[in-house]
Amino acid sequence: MEPPSDGAPPVGPTRRTRLTPQTWRTRPAGPAARPAAGRFDEAVRRYLRDRPQATVVALGEGLDPGFWRVDNGQLRWLTVEEPATAALRRMLLPDGPRWRTLTGRATAPHWPAAVARPALGVLVLAFGPPPAAEGLQELCALCARRLPGSTLLLDAPLRHLAAAVDDRPGVRTLHPPGAREAAAPALTEFRFGR
Numbered sequence: 001m002e003p004p005s006d007g008a009p010p011v012g013p014t015r016r017t018r019l020t021p022q023t024w025r026t027r028p029a030g031p032a033a034r035p036a037a038g039r040f041d042e043a044v045r046r047y048l049r050d051r052p053q054a055t056v057v058a059l060g061e062g063l064d065p066g067f068w069r070v071d072n073g074q075l076r077w078l079t080v081e082e083p084a085t086a087a088l089r090r091m092l093l094p095d096g097p098r099w100r101t102l103t104g105r106a107t108a109p110h111w112p113a114a115v116a117r118p119a120l121g122v123l124v125l126a127f128g129p130p131p132a133a134e135g136l137q138e139l140c141a142l143c144a145r146r147l148p149g150s151t152l153l154l155d156a157p158l159r160h161l162a163a164a165v166d167d168r169p170g171v172r173t174l175h176p177p178g179a180r181e182a183a184a185p186a187l188t189e190f191r192f193g194r
Helices: 022-027 037-050 064-072 083-092 133-146 158-165
Strands: 055-058 074-081 099-103 122-126 151-154 171-174 188-189
Touching: 037 064, 037 122, 037 151, 037 188, 055 064, 074 083, 122 188, 133 151
Parallel strands: 055 074, 055 122, 074 099, 122 151
Antiparallel strands: 151 188, 171 188
């Protein structure tokens, strides 16, 4: 089966008939890999160096097994997904002692309450195209109000989000180490102070 054109991992029969996080993790990078996965993985690893017991909240992660790629043995991981994707994710990647899937929208007010230890650090990853300005403002307000001290990463350079961020303090664009700004895909980081 050819991988879907959107770069998501295949959900049907493959050369490996058993789909587990361990077999996905060992797949070579290529067209089936999510483009943002490498950028998010590096940012998560950097965040965990200073906060090894942090909670990572993945909004709209789909079936991506990010937890298993960056697991340091201490982090907690919450995935927030729409109902159909959440159900499929629970079938393929059942909840474990340090990772679980919640059903809901990224801007729904219930998921921040599932972060059990916010004082140990919270890194929120927003997968997919950046939300519209109104949705981004709603997500930022939710993180600032419910998870002070947290960090939000979006898979979009700052110039694409200019209308929503209004040159706020605590917002910056992250580029891969050693990459030129114009050539490298970037993440936008929002930090919400205490």
